[in-house]
Amino acid sequence: MNKLIIKVVLLLLVSAVAFGQGFEFKVLASRGDNKIKTSSADWGPIKTGSAIMGGSQIEVGGSSYLGLMHKTGKTMEVKTPGTYSIDDLSKKVMTGGSSVASKYGEYLLAHMSGGGDEDINQEKLNNMNVTGAVSRATDNEKLDIIIPDRSMLLSTSDAFFRWIPNPENEKDSYVVTVNNLLEENVTTQTVSEPYFDLESLEGISIEDQMGLIINVKSKTDEGYFSANYALQAFMEPNKETIMSELNEYKTTLPSEEEAMKNFLLAMFYEQNGLNFHALSCYTKLLVLEPENEYYAASYLDFVKRAGLEAE
Amino acid sequence: MKGKLFWDSFLGTVFIFFLIGVVFRFSAFGIFNAFDPIGEAMSDIEITDIVFSRLRETPPADTNVVLVNIGTLPRAGIAEEINIISKYDPKVIGLDCFFEDFKDPFGDSLLKAAIQNAGPVVMASRLHGCSEAKGGCDSLGGSLPYFTEGIDLGYANLISTATSQEKFKTNRTFAAKVRLKGERAEAFAVKLARYANSLHVQLLLNRKYPYEVVNFRGYGGLGGRFFSLDVMDVFTENFDPGLIKDKIVIFGFMGQDFSDKSWEDKYFTPLNPDYAGRTNPDMFGVTIHANIIAMILNKDFIGVMGNTTSIIWAILICFLNVLLFNVIYYRLPLWYDGLTKLIQLVEVLVVFFIIVMVFHYFSYKINITLGIVAILLAGDSLEVYQGVGKNTYRLLKIRFQKRFKL
Structure with missing residues (x-):
């Protein structure tokens, strides 16, 4: 009899431990640079659908998003960059929310006290976040180089840019000047087509240069020149991770389908905030498949997101 | 007195x-x-819209359905997404997209091969010639027979006052079944739900209502209540392998990526936080289908x-x-x-x-x-x-x- 009781107690204990090993959260959706650290492993990437156990920590990067589902089914979003303890998030989920009856009461009170829709004109200073104007460059520099604002340069690969050709002279040549951020000349080249590939800068270390400043001017028309465009070196802490992921990713891409390869690379770059490289890939893509509507539509959508004007 | x-x-x-x-x-x-x-x-509002958008307790996330964004991928890209996802043994794949004409032989053939080799697949179709006077619809269209040959079809039509796809669209209800040339045709979401729980589907079809109110659970993508994979998540296989196994996986458009604020294929639903007056449409069509499936599998039917x-x-x-x-x-x-x-x-x-x-x-x-x-x-x-x-x-x-x- 005693042995039976001991066996039952042991069985109950084992069951309790087994049932207690369920997850705290699962990842519903993830975007950006999000990491997880568990009790048995160091920081690593988070995958959608993965289970997160109690005692773990998560880190949400800048401009990143993490959607979590608690073991109870409740959901929460983590959008603010930072490091979070899973146990703290779990407590937050369990204490949030109110009943239907109390929500109804709050809803009625809010509307009865006029807290629903304020007159924005009476509080105009709180409601002036948008303008009716657009940004324009000065009129002196007529040559536009098609580069997204605040472009970061990861490397000289997939770093191809172009500019609007001289409307007065279709056969014009251009002088491309590339300086570093200390305004020391890296290269000056004359090209006959309205584009330039930074891959031609062999042996250049972008980190050493701290970035590049590009200027293009017409060889024949003194009045047709560009402003200086800066490409800052990408020096974020996750640079090595991105380089490593990029190299690994390139090995998985279809080598025969150049267009698809560039399309996927464009998305990879854009997702990592490297719009200059994304644009370079889109440009190559359109050269390869100018008639493809999907690619054209994707390019136009990208142009809008990157704040460029579509041609 | x-x-x-x-x-x-x-x-x-x-x-x-x-x-x-x-x-x-x-x-x-x-x-x-x-x-x-x-x-x-x-x-265009009902009292219950306020319940959905403001008053009810937040429903739990659904784990039966996984949403996959096709973005603006060409057909070869969608084919690759299907190939990747099907490796992980989903219960069924739903394609909430139409392939109505031939584009390029290479991409078309890749897509056809991917659909044929993916295991159980349900493709969205479109009802034509529906009227109450006739008590049914005339025909079913959508993708080319080249892609749909041997594939299960379910109509993706939702009940809305919009007369064409690009107009303002509100959705609260759907028809689980309609008469089509004398036989019964089932909705896309109903067909998909059958693979997971045919009993619940039968309970739905046995109800006496000519239409069903969608018991909306939530959105997909960012801020949603369904597991959601963006285009890059699929191509980099940035998801837990167990996420897909035995799940209903629906491919559909959810923006260029999850951060895209595109209005294309978006409906106004009762979950819209601005339930009256001018506002943005809030839910992609594919997510409405996911909500219907969740409703069926959880037996969260709404009586009227x-x-x-x-x-x-x-x-x-x-x-x-x-x-x-x-x-x-x-x-x-x-x-x-x-x-x-x-x-x-x-x-x-x-x-x-x-x-x-x-x-x-x-x-x-x-x-x-x-x-x-x-x-x-x-x-x-x-x-x-x-x-x-x-x-x-x-x-x-x-x-x-x-x-x-x-």
Whole structure:
């Protein structure tokens, strides 16, 4: 009899431990640079659908998003960059929310006290976040180089840019000047087509240069020149991770389908905030498949997101 | 006295419904509509929209469905997504997209091969020539037979006032089945749900409603209640392998990527936080299908009060109000205006509360609009009845008696 009781107690204990090993959260959706650290492993990437156990920590990067589902089914979003303890998030989920009856009461009170829709004109200073104007460059520099604002340069690969050709002279040549951020000349080249590939800068270390400043001017028309465009070196802490992921990713891409390869690379770059490289890939893509509507539509959508004007 | 009170209240109730009918007729000419921006804005909301968007407890996430964004991928890209996902043994793959013409031989053939090799697949189709007069639809279209050969189809049509895809679209309901050339065709979401739980699907199809109210659970993508994979997540296989196994995976458009604020293929739904007036559409079509599947698999069906029941309740509520107001009229005439207004206000709040609670706890939609209108009109209309109606009747009665020397 005693042995039976001991066996039952042991069985109950084992069951309790087994049932207690369920997850705290699962990842519903993830975007950006999000990491997880568990009790048995160091920081690593988070995958959608993965289970997160109690005692773990998560880190949400800048401009990143993490959607979590608690073991109870409740959901929460983590959008603010930072490091979070899973146990703290779990407590937050369990204490949030109110009943239907109390929500109804709050809803009625809010509307009865006029807290629903304020007159924005009476509080105009709180409601002036948008303008009716657009940004324009000065009129002196007529040559536009098609580069997204605040472009970061990861490397000289997939770093191809172009500019609007001289409307007065279709056969014009251009002088491309590339300086570093200390305004020391890296290269000056004359090209006959309205584009330039930074891959031609062999042996250049972008980190050493701290970035590049590009200027293009017409060889024949003194009045047709560009402003200086800066490409800052990408020096974020996750640079090595991105380089490593990029190299690994390139090995998985279809080598025969150049267009698809560039399309996927464009998305990879854009997702990592490297719009200059994304644009370079889109440009190559359109050269390869100018008639493809999907690619054209994707390019136009990208142009809008990157704040460029579509041609 | 009691008999007089009963008949007085009965006739008062008839009078109120007569007034409602007159007002309805008058407003049917649309005289007020031109100057009624509020009415226009409110015309497309229902009381239960407020429950969905503001009042109910947040429903739990659903784990039966995984949404996969196809973005603006070309066909070869979608084929690759299908190939990757199908490696992980989903229960079924749903393609909420149409391939209506040939694009390029390479991409088309890759896509066809991917669909054929993916295991169980349901493709969205489109009903044509539907009308109530015919009691069904004429045909089913959508993707080319080149892609759909041997593949299960389910119509993706949703109930909406929009006459074409690019117009303003609101969705609250769907038809689980329709008659198609004499046979039964099932909705896309219903077909997908069958793979997971055919019993629940049969329970749905056995219900007596000609349409079903979608019990919206939530959105997909960022801020959603469904597992969601963006384009890059799929290509980099940045997901847990167990996420896909034995799940219903639906491929559809959810923006260029999850951060895209595109309105293409987006509907206005009751979950929209701005439930009245001008606002942005809030839910992609593919996510509506996911919500329908979640509703079926969790048996979260919503019952709807029929028109006959609604009218009976309206008459009963009106009669009881008139009875009470008549008592006040005769016994506390000085208090009539104030008391009736107060009672009407409290009643309306209580009725709304009951509607909200019944909808939340019993998933039953009480349709009591007529009853609410009757409550709101009861106080003043009864005064008109007592003052004008009954006096007019007495006057006519006296004249009639004098005329015919009775």
